[in-house]
Amino acid sequence: SGRWALHGKTALVTGGTRGIGRAVVEELAALGAAVHTCSRKEEELGERIKEWEARGFRVTGSVCDLSVRDQRERLIREVADRFSGKLNILVNNVGTNIRKPTTEFSAEEYSFVMATNLESAYHLCQIAHPLLKSSGSGSIVFISSVCGVVAVFSGTLYAMTKGAINQLTKNLACEWARDNIRANSVGPWYIRTSLTEKLLENKAFEEQVVSRTPLGRVGEPGEISALVAFLCMPGSTYITGQTISVDGGMSVNGFY
Ligand code: NDP
Numbered sequence: 001s002g003r004w005a006l007h008g009k010t011a012l013v014t015g016g017t018r019g020i021g022r023a024v025v026e027e028l029a030a031l032g033a034a035v036h037t038c039s040r041k042e043e044e045l046g047e048r049i050k051e052w053e054a055r056g057f058r059v060t061g062s063v064c065d066l067s068v069r070d071q072r073e074r075l076i077r078e079v080a081d082r083f084s085g086k087l088n089i090l091v092n093n094v095g096t097n098i099r100k101p102t103t104e105f106s107a108e109e110y111s112f113v114m115a116t117n118l119e120s121a122y123h124l125c126q127i128a129h130p131l132l133k134s135s136g137s138g139s140i141v142f143i144s145s146v147c148g149v150v151a152v153f154s155g156t157l158y159a160m161t162k163g164a165i166n167q168l169t170k171n172l173a174c175e176w177a178r179d180n181i182r183a184n185s186v187g188p189w190y191i192r193t194s195l196t197e198k199l200l201e202n203k204a205f206e207e208q209v210v211s212r213t214p215l216g217r218v219g220e221p222g223e224i225s226a227l228v229a230f231l232c233m234p235g236s237t238y239i240t241g242q243t244i245s246v247d248g249g250m251s252v253n254g255f256y
Contacts, residue, residue: 003235007032010135011089011232012079012128014066014120016059017044019193020143021093023221027229029057033089036079038062066094066120067112076127087131089232092121092165093143097158097195105157117161122168125183129176138181139232142169143224146187146247162187166243173241182240184231189247190218214249214256 011028015021016037029035029052039045042063052059062078064071079087095117098109121142132138147154148162169185176183190196190209200206200218210216224246230236245251 004233005032006089006229006232009033009088009232010083010086011035011091012075012087012124013037013089013091013093014124015039015094016061017041017048019195020188020191020221020224021091022048023225024091024093024143024228025052025059026057027222027225028089028091028232029059031229031233033232034058034083036060036062036082038064038066038075040065066124067115069123072120072123073127076124076131079128080131083131085131086135087128088135088138090124090128090132090138090140091143091228091232092124092140094120095143095145095161097155099155102156110157113157114161117158118164118168121165125168125172129179129181132176132181133179136180137237138176138179139236140169140172140181140183141228141231142166142183142185143228144169144185144187144243146189146245146251148185149187149243149245150251169243170241177240182231182237184239184241185243186224186227186231187243187245187247187251188219188224189213189245189250191221191224192218193221212250212253213247214253217248219246219248 011033013025016025017039025037045061064075142165144165145162147159148166166185169183172183
């Protein structure tokens with residue numbers, strides 16, 4: 001039945017050309033959703049869309065930089081045009097990190113990380129709200145991080161943005177429940193993507209990460225996209241306001 005599918009649903013997945021976002025685009029499209037995505041690099045976006053068309057997926061895309069306010073507004077106008085004003089699924093995936101000690105952050109770096117990770121997700125929710133409401137059944141999923149749940153060495157500002165995303169999840173779940181819009185947050189631990197590949201090439205670093213991870217390995221993008229898809233399906237319609245870690249057990253590991 002339609003319980004485990006997304007036929008007839010429309011979705012916006014931000015940052016879909018690589019990593020977790022790419023896996024989410026492919027997961028939702030394979031389950032029957034019509035998907036719109038975006039990224040900053042026109043050529044890479046064009047290549048992906050060709051691949052997806054060849055696989056029979058219904059995916060379109062816009063080139064935009066989501067750290068910039070008017071580009072977010074343009075993106076939502078394009079989404080409204082493509083889906084006739086109705087959006088069932090918003091996956092706020094875009095995020096970045098600058099790895100350095102707190103004492104070394106400049107004001108510009110602070111603004112860049114906040115704009116990319118937090119302000120963009122908040123603002124996209126604001127301007128997508130009418131489309132999510134019009135769909136009759138909306139699901140917002142944030143790609144957060146276990147860094148927003150427990151303190152880890154990935155950086156304090158990054159963790160602050162993810163912690164704020166987790167609270168945004170709880171508040172929107174309550175504020176927009178009357179519009180039949182749910183909001184949930186997915187918190188990955190280390191996942192092999194273009195964001196982490198340089199770090200994980202360092203085997204001593206990977207060993208350090210894995211040693212704290214009960215399942216004894218880092219994760220793959222498809223292990224995140226599976227949960228994202230479930231949170232958008234009719235099978236999860238009573239789940240809202242939750243932050244779910246997908247972390248091989250890392251965040252519950254006191255000292256094993
Ligand atoms: P990647 O860097 O591999 O992919 C990011 C995607 O977002 C790309 O498609 C990129 O395309 C796009 N993107 C980045 N910045 C912008 C922007 N300003 N405007 C539009 N598009 C943008 O990242 P991951 O897949 O690893 O991470 C995705 C999310 O998951 C992030 O929020 C991250 O914090 C979170 N996460 C990742 C973990 C990991 O271990 N990988 C762990 C925990 C959380 P382009 O560069 O062309 O714009």
